[in-house]
Amino acid sequence: MTEPRRVRPAGRTTSAGRAAVEAVWRIESARIVATLARYTGDFALAEDLAQEALAEALVTWPRDGVPAQPAAWLLTCGKRRAIDTFRRNATQRDRYAALAHDLGEGQPAAGAPAAGSHDVQALGDPDRVDDDVLALMLISCHPVVSREASIALTLRVVGGLTSDEIARAFLVPAATVQARITRAKKAITAAQVAFEVPEPHECRERLDRLMSVIYLIFTEGSSATAGDDLIRYDLAREGVRLARVVARLMPDEPETHGLVALLELTAARFPARVDADGEPVLLEDQDRRRWDAAAVRRGRAALATVSRAGRGLGPYGLQAAIAECHDVAPSAEATDWDRIVLLYDALQQIAPSPVVAVNRAVAVSMLRGPLEALPLVDQLIAAGALPHSHLLPLVRGEMLRRLGRSEEARRELTVAIERSPSARERRLLETRRDAL
Incomplete structure (x- = not known):
């Protein structure tokens, strides 16, 4: 399915309604797709259903107003589209019946709930939301999917970015991004990847790839490989956000916190990395007073979480420790270079x-x-x-x-x-x- 065009509807269209759609989608899209995937058992279908719900909201909300529970509105709309799909497929009668029972057959079947309607369901089972989102992220980075497609799929279904936004971020045509996403979904379907958190040994393998994808997203934002801008802040921020999500979903994995620490401590230097004209400033020449002290604190707190686990520092944790040495030093000359060399020695041993x-x-x-x-x-x-x-x-x-x-x-x-x-x-x- 091609991504729906954002057509400005006739009538009482407002920028506030459109902005509300985009804000809710960016925050809740992962949970919506994940919940739909659990209900339908089909990752590719769930992503298509969520996109259809998004298209419906882009028409309805600016015209009729933002619903009282916007995320639940999108989910309900997606579930209704799923019912329509299963109705058209006689082999899915049992699944349709279960979905229809969940929604309540007495409720209006056409369209989606109107603004302020009580016809909204809770956004999935609250006890399963985290597992659903984790499964979604790990599926996006399944080994059957290429690394480039994993990046696009992760940004699309977990980050809530449109194909156009991903294309602008990586300076490639939107058609290229859409093709990568389509190939990824076909590969996942062909491999019959189950929508579930995999077994521990398989989870470890996919988690490594997931963190690698997030790191690549952040790296492209922090040091752009093309274009005239040195830093692409939106892409870097999305990398930090995704890292935080993974750390929240897998708090017992020290390296997830190591990744958060590395990205926070690196992003902390962004305010001084370019001058007023956007030209790069070398580390030794940066005004360290402009560094983001709050990001430094967050990064050091995440690094402390890794240390408390007592399992040593992994590759991301070691890089975060190196970044910490830079961030706490009053000048390049006063940096603890001895410790940095030792940390690089350790990093060279394990990665x-x-x-x-x-x-x-x-x-x-x-x-x-x-x-x-x-x-x-x-x-x-x-x-x-x-x-x-x-x-x-x-x-x-x-x-x-x-x-x-x-x-x-x-x-x-x-x-x-x-x-x-x-x-x-x-x-x-x-x-x-x-x-x-």
Whole structure:
């Protein structure tokens, strides 16, 4: 099913009604889709039914007013659409009967409850809502779905974003996003994925992927890989929100809190990461008084939750601990670089990657000087690490600059400029290169 167009209805259309639809949908869409999926037993159908309910609300609410219980209105509308679907399919008579009994056959069958009507049901079983939303999130990140499709599906059914909003966030055509979502739903249906929280061993595997998807969403927001803006705040905020949801649904998993801590502590620096013109500001040059103190407190509280679990720090927890070192330091020089190097050592042991190795080399450079750190970078280059990334030439150029090897530094920065995905970052690097 294609996503419904938002058509402005004739009559008493108001922006307030439309805004109410969008606000309720963004907050409640995950619970609505999850509850419909449990009732119908069909994830793809549930998402389509929820979208139909959204389309109905976009026509009805601006005209007739916002209902007293808007989320329940959407859910009831979705359930009625489900009944219509099962009525058309004789093989679903039993499921139709159960749904009809739940809604009450004596209630009007056409359309959805009017504003202020008592014809609204509670939004699912309150004892099962959390399990339903968790199942929804884990299905969105099932291994049968590609990573790109998992991102789109998670933002659509859990985050409540439209295909157009997702497309704008990732600078791809809306048709591409819609195609990814359609392929994902077909893959889930073909694999006959049950709408339920999986067994613990399978849940662990899917949780890792879910957190990875959320981290990718946040990372794209915090350091955009395309376009003229360095930070896409809406996308980054959505990543933080999704991380909080997972931590609330799985409070006994320390890494969920580690992810929250990492995203909060990273987002805390957003206010000083760009200047008044939107140009990037390097960490050592940022006005730390502008950092978000509330986000720092939230991040440190989440990190403390991980520590209290007594199971050690995982990859997200270790990165959060590194971010904490930066966030509590009064200046770049006063940062606890010794602890950061140790944390990177631990991270390299449990989650090795070229990016971790590069960042560790930067920390070594700050702790012991660029002369000791430069061979670490050269080893990575010799091994063919990150061949298309601007990160290695940028780090090597900065180390060469500090060593007074200006011509070599200029060459490295030129390569970094050519590879940088951000127009604003390219301008910053050009300024640094030309200053040599």
